[in-house]
Each structure stands twice: as structure tokens, then as C-alpha cells.
Amino acid sequence: MIRGASAHAVNTFIVANRLPVEYHAVAGWRTSPGGLVSALEPALQDLNAVWVGWCGSPTPDDSRGSRPTRPPHSANIAMIEIPLNQSEVSCFYDGVCNSAFWPLYHDSVTSPIFRDDDFEVYHRINQRFASCVASNAPHGALVWVHDYQLQLVPALLRAMRPDVSIGFFLHVPFPAAAEFDMLPWKDSVLRGLIGADLIGFQTASSAGHFIEEACRRLPATRSDQGLVLEDSKGSRGVTVDVFPIGPDTGRFSALAATPAVREAAVTIRANFGSQELILLGVDRLDYTKGIDLRIRAVTDMLKSSEFRDRNIQFIQVAVPSRSELAVYQQLRVKVEETLRQANEELAALGLLPIHYIYETLAVEQVVALYLAADIMLVTSLADGMNLVSKEYVTCREDGTGRLVLSRAAGAAAQLGDAWLVDPGDCDDLKRGIAEAILAGADEARARMGRLRRAVFNADARQWTESFLTRLREAR
Structure with a gap:
């Protein structure tokens, strides 16, 4: 359900692991931590945008439950909450995101841990995010997906809603081949990301690493704009570029x-x-x-x-x-x-x-x-x-x-x-x-x-x- 803006007027969807607000059992609703919220909010005030994400607090395992009602975070930013129960948080957030992707994408400063059962939950949560957007986005909407927690969303969403424009931005480094080769789900990740029309990175080195891996592992070739993908339906271009994030x-x-x-x-x-x-x-x-x-x-x-x-x-x-x-x-x-x-x-x-x-x-x-x-x-x-x-x-x-x-x-x-x-x-x-x-x-x-x-x-x-x-x- 969209709160804070009329659904028919919305044409921009922000899809991120966390909402701009989080729910705390004692403090109640409060601003979420992290740089993404502070970076996006100033510009989003000028748009009728919807933000899709998790509230940071798990629902009970035996029920999806509901959160206490709250006022919209901003007059121009509506929110749709994606619920996660405690077992999903353990596998998706603590497991795959923070124990596998985070260390791997940071040069394996500490050893990543890969569990296939956790990745199955990761896929299920990514599907939940994609299905929510597919059900709520108007025809031709702009959908901006953020970071390593949601790398499968672009392809999953494209399969359901090819009419929307899909962007993906990776806030962390994309690893070089030696590190990426360690990932047991590398093909799934690459195929998930190339569902986007535009893929953005913080630095040229990360963009280069991604293009190299895509050309090495997928039916893709390098182009002036990024990549050209080939499949049974023909060819499709994916723009890959560098967008260094700044402060407010x-x-x-x-x-x-x-x-x-x-x-x-x-x-x-x-x-x-x-x-x-x-x-x-x-x-x-x-x-x-x-x-x-x-x-x-x-x-x-x-x-x-x-x-x-x-x-x-x-x-x-x-x-x-x-x-x-x-x-x-x-x-x-x-x-x-x-x-x-x-x-x-x-x-x-x-x-x-x-x-x-x-x-x-x-x-x-x-x-x-x-x-x-x-x-x-x-x-x-x-x-x-x-x-x-x-x-x-x-x-x-x-x-x-x-x-x-x-x-x-x-x-x-x-x-x-x-x-x-x-x-x-x-x-x-x-x-x-x-x-x-x-x-x-x-x-x-x-x-x-x-x-x-x-x-x-x-x-x-x-x-x-x-x-x-x-x-x-x-x-």
C-alpha cells in the first residue's frame, strides 16, 4: 500500500533494503542510519516518489504481522514496507548480505561465508521486492534499485514489467575477477544485474570489473555505452557508467x-x-x-x-x-x-x-x-x-x-x-x-x-x- 503520495501521480520508485525510517521497539519510528537516505532525500523532495524497503525490524516468524500506523515520512516520499521475519533476516541480511557479499566486495578483508540455503532466501526476498514494485508501479515508471542486497531485482522485475525503466546502483566496490570467481552465485548475480537498463558504480574500476565479468560469463560484448546483450529475442543495450555519490x-x-x-x-x-x-x-x-x-x-x-x-x-x-x-x-x-x-x-x-x-x-x-x-x-x-x-x-x-x-x-x-x-x-x-x-x-x-x-x-x-x-x- 502506498502512503504519502497519490499512486497515479508517482513515476519514480526507489527500491532499497531499508526504508528512510526504521521501527524501533522502544524509540518507535525514527530516521534510518546510513548514507543512502541522506544522499537521496534532498533531490526526492522535488519528485512524487515511492520508496520500497524493509523497516529494519523483523515481524514474528509465525506471521507477517503489521507495523503500528505512522504518518508519511515526507509529503513527497511515500513508502511501501517489505516485511521480513526473523528467520529471513538471519539468512538474507545477516547471512548472504553481511557474511558473503559485504566481505567479498571489500577485497575479502575477512573471509566471506557462502551458504546455498541462505542464497535461496536471498532470491525469495529479491522476488518479494520485485513483485511489490511490479504490482504498484504505473506504466513507464522509473525504478531505481540500490545496492548488493537487491542484485537480482532488475532481472526479476524486467520479467514481470518490461515497460518500466530499471536502474541499479552499487554503493560498494564491484570485485575484480580473482575475488568474484570465489562467489558460487556469480552467474545469478550477473544475470540479475543486466536486467537493468542502466547500471551505475562509484568508480571507473568497479564499472570496468563488472563489464569484464559480464563479457567473460554472459553472451555480452562491450559497447561505447557499456554492454550489448544477445539472446534468443535479439540484442539489447545496457548502459554502464560511473556516478560518484556526494553528501547533502x-x-x-x-x-x-x-x-x-x-x-x-x-x-x-x-x-x-x-x-x-x-x-x-x-x-x-x-x-x-x-x-x-x-x-x-x-x-x-x-x-x-x-x-x-x-x-x-x-x-x-x-x-x-x-x-x-x-x-x-x-x-x-x-x-x-x-x-x-x-x-x-x-x-x-x-x-x-x-x-x-x-x-x-x-x-x-x-x-x-x-x-x-x-x-x-x-x-x-x-x-x-x-x-x-x-x-x-x-x-x-x-x-x-x-x-x-x-x-x-x-x-x-x-x-x-x-x-x-x-x-x-x-x-x-x-x-x-x-x-x-x-x-x-x-x-x-x-x-x-x-x-x-x-x-x-x-x-x-x-x-x-x-x-x-x-x-x-x-x-
Whole structure:
């Protein structure tokens, strides 16, 4: 059932694993976490759009049940909830999505786990999403499917509704052949994706990996637009292109200018005393983010003779993530043990301890940290894009601030004026951080100016509008 917009006026469907709101047993309905909601919402306000997704809370196993009634999330964004019971969540979300696809698509930083029974549930959930859209979308609608949780939806939907225009965007990296070969369901995934008219990726390397795999495993050939598919019905073109996602620059700029947020930034610096510099890391607690390696690199650098006499504070925010999974529980233990050892070493030399925050912060608190920090450290081992790096740049309206950025983050392709580092090489991490600290004010401002132009020229609204424009042209 569509709530929030009249069905006959809707021509754009957003299909994602999660709705813009989630249901919490204690807090009730609240905004969903993650970058997709913040990236899409600004542009969708100008459209009569429907968002199809799961609410983040399972229904009972013995019944599909129903959620408490709620007002529409936005006057212009209607919602259709796809129910998942607890056993489906375990197989689909915890199993295939977070234990197979997520690690595999991030260079197998941890070993992926493949279970055929889980993939059967994955197929069933993808079919449920596709059937819902097929039942609700008007003739000729634009349907934009998002991310690795729903890779089978494009082909399943095309089989039922060939009249709609189907786009798919992958927010995470698409793996190279050596990694993709490990996936037991690779042919199903490729055939699912090529049901789309337009397939978008964060980076050119991901788009290239996908085209190579499609040409190698399917009756497909490369074209100027992407792919040409051959089957018994003839040929069909699929457009494949790069659409780097950006932050909601308007929202973050406005927050950074808010007196309360600016005062909070001043308070943060005051609370740490007379420190010369503040280094900052803000990440989900995920093994792709390289938090433990960053802690080790910063600790070694601060202990060195070059920096031991400088008053430098490092703040690391780790946002809880997927804490019900054993691999994430083990990661938390590893990170916090690394932190404990680091702080013992720093304390022995009379140096400032690393300040560690393990909680989900309000966006106003995060922006205050962005304003308080002199140097932002984004050193993920693998990342589709990484919006934290772009949010930090957006908030530095006065042209100050310095960004140390992983070459393995998709953002590095656009933010080449950051101090780029190899995230798996402790010596290179130290080199990049040291160079950012020692750079002159003029160089730092020049770099930040170029970074800001890159971010503001490709923000969330531009990303959404460019993808939907290409989708309209792809049929």
C-alpha cells in the first residue's frame, strides 16, 4: 500500500533494503542510519516518489504481522514496507548480505561465508521486492534499485514489467575477477544485474570489473555505452557508467554555520585543553575501515622524536555496527585492545591518550567534531565511496582543515588533493599523516579549496539528478 503520495501521480520508485525510517521497539519510528537516505532525500523532495524497503525490524516468524500506523515520512516520499521475519533476516541480511557479499566486495578483508540455503532466501526476498514494485508501479515508471542486497531485482522485475525503466546502483566496490570467481552465485548475480537498463558504480574500476565479468560469463560484448546483450529475442543495450555519490552539501553547510554547532566545536577543543592539533577519525566499527591499523600508525607517529614534543590529540569515533554478528564482536575486542595498548605506550611517555568514542552520535555532534578537528583521517582498507571524507570537506567553509585519505576509498578518485595513503601500510599511513601535519598553511588552504570545489560540484542532488536523467535516456 502506498502512503504519502497519490499512486497515479508517482513515476519514480526507489527500491532499497531499508526504508528512510526504521521501527524501533522502544524509540518507535525514527530516521534510518546510513548514507543512502541522506544522499537521496534532498533531490526526492522535488519528485512524487515511492520508496520500497524493509523497516529494519523483523515481524514474528509465525506471521507477517503489521507495523503500528505512522504518518508519511515526507509529503513527497511515500513508502511501501517489505516485511521480513526473523528467520529471513538471519539468512538474507545477516547471512548472504553481511557474511558473503559485504566481505567479498571489500577485497575479502575477512573471509566471506557462502551458504546455498541462505542464497535461496536471498532470491525469495529479491522476488518479494520485485513483485511489490511490479504490482504498484504505473506504466513507464522509473525504478531505481540500490545496492548488493537487491542484485537480482532488475532481472526479476524486467520479467514481470518490461515497460518500466530499471536502474541499479552499487554503493560498494564491484570485485575484480580473482575475488568474484570465489562467489558460487556469480552467474545469478550477473544475470540479475543486466536486467537493468542502466547500471551505475562509484568508480571507473568497479564499472570496468563488472563489464569484464559480464563479457567473460554472459553472451555480452562491450559497447561505447557499456554492454550489448544477445539472446534468443535479439540484442539489447545496457548502459554502464560511473556516478560518484556526494553528501547533502546544503544540509552540512547549514549545520556547520549553526551557532550551537559552532559553539559545540569550541567546547570540544576547550575540553581537551591546550592541544596544538586535533586528529579525528569517524567510522562505523567495520573491518573495512582499518581502525586498528590507524590507531597503531598514529601511536607510532606520536611516539617518534619528530612529534613527541607536540601537543596532539587523536579522537576516534567508532559507531556500533552489526553488533549481533560474531565477526563484529571480535573486531570490537581487537580495536579496543589495540587502543588499550596504544594508550599505555602514550601514557608511559607522558603523551595525550587517544580519546575513543563508541556510540552513535547525532549529526550535529559529528559536524561539531568536523569543525573542531584540524586533520581528518579516512584510512579505510576498502570503500565504495566514503562520505565522511566529503562531509568533512563540506563543513570547512573557512578553508582550513586537512584530509588524509585512503587510496582504497572511492572518494580518492575525486579528492586527489587530500594526502593520499596506502591504508594497509603503517609506514605510509605515518608518512601521509606527518605530511599533513607539517604542510604549510598556504598549501593546506590551496588543497582544501580544490577539495571543496570537487565536492560541491558533485553533491547528493547532482548525483541523484544525473542518474535519473541517464535512466530516462537509457530506454
